[in-house]
Amino acid sequence: MERCxxxxxxxxxxxxxxKWRYDxxxxxxxxxxxxxxxxxxxKGLSESGHTVDHAADGKFGLGQALTEDYDLxxxxxxxxxxxGLSIITALRAADITTPVLILSALGQVDDRVAGLKAGxxxxxxxxxxxxxxxxxxxxxxxxxxxxxxxNRLSLADLEMNLITHRxxxxxxxxxxxxxxxxxxxxxLRNSDKVVTRTMLLEKVWDYNFDPQTNVIDVHISRLxxxxxxxHNVKLLHTIRGAGYSLRENN
Amino acid sequence: xxxxxxxxxxxxxxxxVVFEAITIMALLTVYYTTLLELQxxxxxxxxxxxxxxxxxxxxxxxxxxxxIINQREQYGExxxxxxxxxxxxxxxxxxxxxxxxxxxxxxxxxxxMTFQDISSPGASEEHENLLRIAVMVLPSGHHTIVAQTQGxxxxxREHTFITLLxxxxxxxxxxxxxxxxxxxxxxxGVRRIDEGMDQAIASNFTKKIALPAKNDEFMSxxxxxxxxxxxxxxxxIGMRQVTDNVAHDLRSPLTRLxxxxxxxxxxxxxxxxxxxxxxxxxxxxxxxxSTFNALLSIAxxxxxxxxxxxxxxxxxxxxxxxxxxxAVVAEDKxxxxxxxxxxNATVQGDRQLLAxxxxxxxxxxxxxxxxxxxxxxxxxxxxxxxVITVSDNGPGIPASDxxxxxxxxxxxxxxxxxxxxxxxLSLVNAIAKLHDATLSLNDNKPGLRVSLIFKRD
Numbered sequence: 001m002e003r004c005x006x007x008x009x010x011x012x013x014x015x016x017x018x019k020w021r022y023d024x025x026x027x028x029x030x031x032x033x034x035x036x037x038x039x040x041x042x043k044g045l046s047e048s049g050h051t052v053d054h055a056a057d058g059k060f061g062l063g064q065a066l067t068e069d070y071d072l073x074x075x076x077x078x079x080x081x082x083x084g085l086s087i088i089t090a091l092r093a094a095d096i097t098t099p100v101l102i103l104s105a106l107g108q109v110d111d112r113v114a115g116l117k118a119g120x121x122x123x124x125x126x127x128x129x130x131x132x133x134x135x136x137x138x139x140x141x142x143x144x145x146x147x148x149x150x151n152r153l154s155l156a157d158l159e160m161n162l163i164t165h166r167x168x169x170x171x172x173x174x175x176x177x178x179x180x181x182x183x184x185x186x187x188l189r190n191s192d193k194v195v196t197r198t199m200l201l202e203k204v205w206d207y208n209f210d211p212q213t214n215v216i217d218v219h220i221s222r223l224x225x226x227x228x229x230x231h232n233v234k235l236l237h238t239i240r241g242a243g244y245s246l247r248e249n250n
Numbered sequence: 251x252x253x254x255x256x257x258x259x260x261x262x263x264x265x266x267v268v269f270e271a272i273t274i275m276a277l278l279t280v281y282y283t284t285l286l287e288l289q290x291x292x293x294x295x296x297x298x299x300x301x302x303x304x305x306x307x308x309x310x311x312x313x314x315x316x317x318i319i320n321q322r323e324q325y326g327e328x329x330x331x332x333x334x335x336x337x338x339x340x341x342x343x344x345x346x347x348x349x350x351x352x353x354x355x356x357x358x359x360x361x362x363m364t365f366q367d368i369s370s371p372g373a374s375e376e377h378e379n380l381l382r383i384a385v386m387v388l389p390s391g392h393h394t395i396v397a398q399t400q401g402x403x404x405x406x407r408e409h410t411f412i413t414l415l416x417x418x419x420x421x422x423x424x425x426x427x428x429x430x431x432x433x434x435x436x437x438x439g440v441r442r443i444d445e446g447m448d449q450a451i452a453s454n455f456t457k458k459i460a461l462p463a464k465n466d467e468f469m470s471x472x473x474x475x476x477x478x479x480x481x482x483x484x485x486x487i488g489m490r491q492v493t494d495n496v497a498h499d500l501r502s503p504l505t506r507l508x509x510x511x512x513x514x515x516x517x518x519x520x521x522x523x524x525x526x527x528x529x530x531x532x533x534x535x536x537x538x539x540s541t542f543n544a545l546l547s548i549a550x551x552x553x554x555x556x557x558x559x560x561x562x563x564x565x566x567x568x569x570x571x572x573x574x575x576x577a578v579v580a581e582d583k584x585x586x587x588x589x590x591x592x593x594n595a596t597v598q599g600d601r602q603l604l605a606x607x608x609x610x611x612x613x614x615x616x617x618x619x620x621x622x623x624x625x626x627x628x629x630x631x632x633x634x635x636x637v638i639t640v641s642d643n644g645p646g647i648p649a650s651d652x653x654x655x656x657x658x659x660x661x662x663x664x665x666x667x668x669x670x671x672x673x674x675l676s677l678v679n680a681i682a683k684l685h686d687a688t689l690s691l692n693d694n695k696p697g698l699r700v701s702l703i704f705k706r707d
Binding site for chain 1: 529532536539540542543544547550554571574575576578579582600602603605606609610613616617674
């Protein structure tokens with residue numbers, strides 16, 4: 001345990017040197033019966049600036065989630081005595097809309113569908129990369145997400161009109177393929193956050209398998225050519241070991 | 251197994267016993283009602299005769315009665331009727347001598363006429379030794395006796411008994427015979443399945459139950475059992491392969507990861523060095539996880555069954571999306587990428603798995619084909635069957651290796667230098683099987699042409 005947490009420390013260092021940023025500290029409840037896994041997560045998330053509580057069983061976790069005000073819940077699917085999904089169902093029945101990230105060792109398509117159907121907002125299969133967990137937690141953060149539907153998205157001098165589908169940078173119009181448009185939209189909606197390759201494949205293409213090749217990188221590099229080429233300030237950054245981030249400052 | 255131990259045989263015997271009981275009851279009922287009827291008839295005749303004799307006595311006196319009785323006794327024998335007249339002391343006056351003697355053993359009622367069954371020891375024919383006797387006491391004290399042999403009743407009794415015997419023996423015999431026959435038919439069907447099951451279990455489910463010659467209930471049962479055995483076999487093989495492969499393919503990267511860490515700990519190093527090593531370790535772990543996930547996907551696809559809630563998947567649309575996803579990758583390698591899609595081809599299936607299969611084929615084609623090669627993906631309808639074909643003009647797969655590349659972790663020597671875990675085609679194969687599709691590898695002369703042939707929707 002001691003050794004494990006030491007090595008965990010370093011993974012975080014490795015990841016965080018590559019421009020991970022957590023401007024929006026959140027209050028997170030982890031409902032997970034595996035104490036070691038929970039300890040890692042707590043350490044990693046609190047070092048990333050979040051406040052983290054832990055519940056080791058479903059009953060206690062549900063009680064906590066019902067009485068305390070959290071920004072995000074991380075719920076393990078298989079808890080002693082009950083399915084994590086029943087906790088989510090109970091929460092949603094009590095009109096608690098806190099975003100829920102489901103962690104599961106069950107990775108089949110049907111399991112994912114069942115998880116999202118029960119009211120989960122995202123589904124991550126074990127074993128996962130910690131960077132993937134961080135990115136998804138970040139993306140689920142309610143405080144940073146625009147609540148109302150917007151017509152325009154923008155970052156620095158990059159502008160996207162969701163009605164007319166026009167994209168411009170510094171007033172100069174950029175012509176994008178429909179899929180490139182959706183890719184940029186996904187990045188813009190998560191600007192300043194890290195978006196992983198898996199998240200992009202899921203959100204832009206609606207596939208949730210692991211591509212063996214760099215297919216997402218190729219699409220990103222084409223998009224980068226269109227929005228960053230000939231501009232001094234680069235917006236689309238590669239986050240090593242994690243994914244991509246659209247942000248103004250390096 | 252003995253025939254007598256079969257359910258059918260036991261049921262046949264049980265039915266036979268019930269049937270026997272019913273037969274016996276029916277025959278006895280018939281016997282007793284007939285007997286009663288015969289006796290009534292006989293008593294009626296006797297009563298009639300006594301009445302006639304009484305009339306004669308009343309109108310013409312005892313002498314005339316004597317004459318009539320002698321006369322009737324003389325002619326009545328062939329009717330098996332006997333007549334006698336005695337005085338009040340039961341001494342014969344006229345008619346049959348034996349009958350007058352038998353009168354002594356008759357208990358006379360107080361009523362006008364007495365009926366009684368009596369046996370006559372002196373009778374020569376054994377059938378006629380039982381008599382129905384009717385006695386009337388005249389006002390003068392004379393006894394008028396009329397008797398009839400009970401031959402017909404005895405015959406009835408004997409006939410009934412013989413009929414019963416024949417019926418009981420015949421039904422029992424037939425029941426045993428048909429029971430044995432049915433038992434044998436059922437037994438041979440069951441025995442085939444029984445032995446087939448034994449062999450299947452002994453052979454780890456590789457052997458199946460032999461099909462019966464006739465298309466009967468055993469055929470349908472056998473087919474279903476074989477389907478079940480087949481599924482058990484597939485699951486077992488899948489499980490065994492997964493364990494084998496996990497052991498085989500995860501052991502070496504795990505060892506590498508561990509030794510990397512152990513060597514690192516041998517002495518203290520600079521922070522920069524630690525960072526580099528840690529980054530390598532994370533990469534190692536990532537590789538491990540992706541191999542592990544691929545293995546699980548294969549196992550899951552193999553263990554899955556076609557589901558009722560599978561939706562129709564528009565293959566044309568799916569292919570267009572995937573082509574759009576991968577065309578840029580091919581373009582980056584300066585490969586030509588051509589897509590030809592027939593419209594409205596649908597199959598029942600799992601969209602994610604089908605997408606995974608096609609993407610594996612596309613990734614392989616792009617990866618193994620040289621820069622400036624040609625990649626082509628087509629969707630055609632052949633005999634109403636949708637066929638997805640991915641072809642390239644890369645190195646291809648030698649005919650002798652075509653079977654081998656579908657197995658897990660099998661990589662051609664030429665491919666070892668490129669990244670990959672050797673699971674791509676195994677996964678495609680598993681997904682194809684799940685969708686009742688055939689995966690076929692052909693020579694594109696030069697290159698590889700892989701086809702997924704679906705069943706018609």
